[in-house]
């Protein structure tokens with residue numbers, strides 16, 4: 001049965017977000033994605049069935065402009081997925097901390113506060129926050145990243161309580177999903193060895209997790225570990 005409804009995925013012009021956007025379009029959803037810059041190759045290879053909205057979460061005004069645009073267009077969401085993220089090491093200092101706070105916390109916070117105006121009141125909706133396994137264990141070289149993702153997980157709990165029963169609110173906490181092109185062989189080997197399953201699963205496992213949360217009417221306020229048994233080693 002073809003699914004219906006509108007899904008917003010932030011930061012979905014590449015990698016995990018784009019994979020999930022394409023899979024949800026295949027399922028029948030209308031999918032809106034945000035990004036800061038249009039991709040040149042879209043002229044040659046358009047994103048079929050995906051509507052691109054330019055949005056930059058580095059300022060509150062940028063976040064509020066996205067919200068106002070969605071409301072003014074009368075968008076009625078079935079699901080909102082907070083996927084946008086910056087993965088900066090602590091060498092990025094105060095500016096990096098501020099930018100990751102904006103993307104990982106301020107944007108989800110303000111968008112969630114507007115959910116009464118953004119969601120279709122006729123269906124039970126879903127908000128899904130994409131966090132990270134390390135949010136709950138820390139990382140010696142990504143302290144600011146971890147802190148901002150931990151804050152995201154706290155927002156998920158608060159909004160789960162606030163928005164029930166009309167909207168379910170959950171977190172997915174992945175460990176390694178997909179490497180970046182410039183990751184060295186040594187880094188890849190060392191990272192794969194951190195989990196019990198020892199694989200780079202790819203973005204399909206995030207899509208599967210999104211489907212589980214959207215399909216299950218009795219799951220809210222939870223954090224779905226997606227880490228290959230990283231906690232076992």
Ligand SMILES: NC(=O)C1=CN([C@@H]2O[C@H](COP(=O)(O)OP(=O)(O)OC[C@H]3O[C@@H](n4cnc5c(N)ncnc54)[C@H](OP(=O)(O)O)[C@@H]3O)[C@@H](O)[C@H]2O)C=CC1
Pocket residue numbers: 010011012013014015016017034035036037055056057058082083084085086087103130131132133174175176177178179
């Ligand atoms: N990849 C992995 O193995 C893992 C990923 N995760 C999490 O999964 C999610 C997806 O990961 P991945 O696909 O690798 O993410 P990316 O590193 O590819 O980032 C996703 C998008 O975030 C957007 N973004 C960054 N800063 C801003 C900003 N200021 N305003 C608006 N958008 C912004 C970018 O959009 P653009 O530049 O197009 O505007 C980018 O395309 C993230 O939340 C990540 O933390 C967690 C664990 C492992």
Ligand SMILES: Nc1nc2c(c(=O)[nH]1)N=C([C@H](O)[C@@H](O)CO)CN2
Pocket residue numbers: 084085086087132174175176177178179180191
């Ligand atoms: N925004 C991003 N967050 C994270 C990324 C990424 O590429 N972008 N990658 C990781 C790593 O895969 C890590 O989980 C293992 O190296 C974490 N977060």
